[in-house]
Every structure is written in structure tokens, then in C-alpha cells.
Amino acid sequence: MLNKTRISSSMMIIAALSFSSCADNKENKEAEEVHNPASQTIPEESKDLLGRWDLTVDKEGKSTPSWLEIKLSGFSTLVGAFVGDSGSQRPVSHIKLENGKFSFAIPTQWEDGGGEVLVEGELAGEGLKGTITSNKGVKSAFTGERAPYLVRTGDATWGDAIELFNGKDLTGWKNTSDQENWKVVDGILVNEKAGGNLITDQKFEDFKLIAEFKYPEGSNGGIYLRGRYELQIEDSPLDKHPGSLYFGGIYGFLSPNQMATLGPNIWQKYEITLIGRLVTIVSNGKTIISEQEIPGITGGALDSKEGEPGPIYLQGDHGPIEFRKLTIIPAKN
Numbered sequence: 001m002l003n004k005t006r007i008s009s010s011m012m013i014i015a016a017l018s019f020s021s022c023a024d025n026k027e028n029k030e031a032e033e034v035h036n037p038a039s040q041t042i043p044e045e046s047k048d049l050l051g052r053w054d055l056t057v058d059k060e061g062k063s064t065p066s067w068l069e070i071k072l073s074g075f076s077t078l079v080g081a082f083v084g085d086s087g088s089q090r091p092v093s094h095i096k097l098e099n100g101k102f103s104f105a106i107p108t109q110w111e112d113g114g115g116e117v118l119v120e121g122e123l124a125g126e127g128l129k130g131t132i133t134s135n136k137g138v139k140s141a142f143t144g145e146r147a148p149y150l151v152r153t154g155d156a157t158w159g160d161a162i163e164l165f166n167g168k169d170l171t172g173w174k175n176t177s178d179q180e181n182w183k184v185v186d187g188i189l190v191n192e193k194a195g196g197n198l199i200t201d202q203k204f205e206d207f208k209l210i211a212e213f214k215y216p217e218g219s220n221g222g223i224y225l226r227g228r229y230e231l232q233i234e235d236s237p238l239d240k241h242p243g244s245l246y247f248g249g250i251y252g253f254l255s256p257n258q259m260a261t262l263g264p265n266i267w268q269k270y271e272i273t274l275i276g277r278l279v280t281i282v283s284n285g286k287t288i289i290s291e292q293e294i295p296g297i298t299g300g301a302l303d304s305k306e307g308e309p310g311p312i313y314l315q316g317d318h319g320p321i322e323f324r325k326l327t328i329i330p331a332k333n
Contacts, residue, residue: 088252219319226310256288
């Protein structure tokens, strides 16, 4: 007959050794896998590149805005996002960094033709410099500065309402082309066809904006906040999932929580609050975006000077749209 005491002791020893082995394996695994970004060590060669950058591109003698974000994925891989002078932000799956110079290639989006766009750059003091080579081989130089945080302290106080559209004419606005596609018809501001964009003479920092508008079937337009961040107006089908490219989205960046459009040929309403980078959008009485941060400029922005006040601009180069009310309430300084 086996000694029960000896068996019990042996089992306890085996269990203890097994527990110790499991604990050691767990500690080793935890030592190998660090998933908390706050505890990661940023590689020295990339730490000054990380963040958001407002770019200015010299494109055939004309200054055009662009935007770049560089992030650390895991221990050493650099990834990011890029916005050109048109279109939406594009993900960058891998940014190479060799000898202090970074580079990445991205597929074309709205550019004519296929191929890739190549971005190459490096630190220049506290900024960036580099080149963007189009899919057709055209090279343009760029400079970049760190994007401001635009954090506000305290609650906003609001000034007096300003009617941006007087119901009579285009006083206070300028068209970006000579096509005269914007007209006032029976007290309504009408973009009859694709042409120039309409931009306010005044510039604003933080504000509330009330816009009442309608569009025909299949049309596409937008309202640019500070001339840099497009709030999309589009005849988006109601059976689509909400997205940043559809009605109510901050183009390419922020998606509404629902498709709140009423459809074409119906008067609709946006109530927009922009404080720093935080935007709240109420569409037809429904809050579809609530105090969300806009990371950077959207395609079609007037410039990339995010720390400065900017105008309201109405996109007129896509499709017809009508406005019957445009009221802005600026925040007091």
C-alpha cells in the first residue's frame, strides 16, 4: 500500500513547481510584450518627428496646403496619415526612416492616373522640409511646422450674431473664380452649377454657425470652417452607414453617429460649434458629432495655418446647392 502522506507531499511539490513555472512564463511574456504606449521608449532617431505637421507646398509656384501625422506603432515602426491639397486624408502604412530622412509612398486618390505619390523629408530646425513627387514625376518642395494644439481654457462666451448672408446680394463674400456661379434668387443664395467657391471677407476663430440649406438629387457641397475643415453636404443615400465622406462628416476625419440627412430638395439645418479643434454638429435637431477633435486640415483647405482665424467658405466647385440662412456667433476673446 502506498503511503498517502508521501503521495500528497509529492503532489504539492509538483503543483508548486508548476505554479512557479507558470508565473515565470507569465513574467517573461509580460517582459517581452509591452502594450502600454505610455511605458514605451520612443526610439531616439524618430522622437522629434512624431506628431502632426502643417505643411506648405510650393506647387508650380503656388503655395498649397497639406498635412502630415507621424505616429509610432509598436516598438519602432512609423505609420501615419497624409492630406494633400485635395481629397481626404489617406492612411500611411509605413514610414521609412534612414539616416535622419523619412519617406513613404501612397497610392493615388483623386489624382489623374495611377501609380503612387512619394513623400520625402527631414527635420529642419524645429520644422520639416522635403519634397512631394506626384504620380507623374512632378516634384514639389514643402516646408512644415508643428500643428498647434488649439486647447482652450474656460467656457466660451458669445458675442452678437452676424448675418453672413443678407438675403439681397453677395456683400461680404468673394468668389474664387469669375464664373459668377453664385447668385441671389428670391432671397436665396444659389450655386447654380459647379464653379468657384464663395469665401467670407471676415475671418473667425471660435464660433457657432447656423446654416439652412438644400440640394438637388445627386449633388455635393460643403462648408469649410475657418476655411480649413470641410463639413460635408452630400446627397448621401439613407441606407449607407454613416461615414466621414458622407453627409454630416468632417471630410475624411470625423464620422457622424447617424445618417441625419432629410434627402434632396428639402430644407435642412446645421448648427455647428467650433472651439479650438473641438467641433459639435447638430443636424436637423440631432447631435451627430459631439465635441470631437478635428486632427488637421481637410483637402481643399485655403491654407494650413491652423493657429490663425479663418473665413467661412462654401464649396461651389462640385455641385449646385442653396442657402437661405448663414448666421455666425463669434466667441468673445
